[in-house]
Amino acid sequence: MTKTQTTNAQDARTGIQPTLNPGDEAPPGTMGTGEDVCPDCHGKGRIDGAPCATCGGSGTITRAIGGA
Template sequence: MDDKPEKMTPGDEAMPGTDGTGEDVCPDCTGSGRIDGRQCPNCGGTGRIVEGIGGG
């Protein structure tokens, strides 16, 4: 078991693996992880964010 918690980035709505969430492409860098040659501050350079899924 891995005791190290995963960290959230500013663009995440919840911790990775939270029920009712899923990964999506970062809307700020469109998945590249970079903006103007620098690491995207929204996704931390991963190009992905965690957001709520579903609807209602």
Template sequence: MSGTRQQGGGTNPGDDAPPGTPGTGENVCPDCKGSGRIGAAACQTCGGTGKVIEGMGGG
């Protein structure tokens, strides 16, 4: 896992919003299960980070 966003702090295809957006948080990528890789290639959903930014529900 690289720990950095694919596009220099921007979003990746699996992100709901840019990092730091209020009401969002990091979650494990559902496609690579947090490894950042699918087979020999970087996961396209998370950009190889193993994390996605998702909206957090509140009640």
């Protein structure tokens, strides 16, 4: 008859993960966060000609502002 498939396999663990760079403190769009200039490359996006790993070459990171 009706086969109810309870396979809600869309777990958050393997689900949608916004691009999070090592320098990001929270996923973009998170409440209480804002963009800040990358402390490693100072907004240039690269260090010694190589893409900055901290910000992923974007020059900015997502920082937790810690409002509360």
